[in-house]
Amino acid sequence: MSGGYCYGEVEPREACGCCGGEARAEFCDVGVGYVQVSEFACTECGASPEHRRSATGEWIVEWIRPPSPSECGMRVTGYLVRENGNVFETTFDEDHQVLYARMNTSLSGLLSRGAARITNLEGYAIDLPAFMPAKAKRAFGRVVKQIDAEGRWGLPYVKMAASTFGREMTRAELMAEVAGLPEGEALETEVPVP
Numbered sequence: 001m002s003g004g005y006c007y008g009e010v011e012p013r014e015a016c017g018c019c020g021g022e023a024r025a026e027f028c029d030v031g032v033g034y035v036q037v038s039e040f041a042c043t044e045c046g047a048s049p050e051h052r053r054s055a056t057g058e059w060i061v062e063w064i065r066p067p068s069p070s071e072c073g074m075r076v077t078g079y080l081v082r083e084n085g086n087v088f089e090t091t092f093d094e095d096h097q098v099l100y101a102r103m104n105t106s107l108s109g110l111l112s113r114g115a116a117r118i119t120n121l122e123g124y125a126i127d128l129p130a131f132m133p134a135k136a137k138r139a140f141g142r143v144v145k146q147i148d149a150e151g152r153w154g155l156p157y158v159k160m161a162a163s164t165f166g167r168e169m170t171r172a173e174l175m176a177e178v179a180g181l182p183e184g185e186a187l188e189t190e191v192p193v194p
């Protein structure tokens, strides 16, 4: 950690080695430019690079992700399945709103890119996007399977993109709807989802 940049330059960012998200560091104005005062951290998964020596003595960078809520034994109250297949867990204290703020986006922004939201407060509620890349569909399927295996499913309330109201679906109906979504490609610009 010894970076910095000059006035007029763009703040350096790095790609997260864990999830590919945008990693940012804190910089401090020192009068002639900016010096880096914190390690880079991924704005999505929270990973940071760690520098250590390999067995052959060279410095290598390894991105380390902090443990997920379930790995810490916390109660998971929701999931965000990103369009690239990354899955983020949410908890009562670190809910979806905290996640969106960290990602600098909103639910509609995420849905418009092909991400899906699963919440579990008083039963499961699911928001599906209008299209879902294949990677996201597979990740979604894995989450559903995991919830299923833990026997905590019930009838989820599913809201399809562009519909005002949702409806309860069985797991089979839900998976059929997801399978039927066009796969599309992630959009470059956000389109509002009603």
Ligand SMILES: [Zn+2]
Binding pocket: 016, 017, 018, 019, 020, 021, 042, 043, 044, 045, 046, 047
């Ligand atoms: Zn990351």
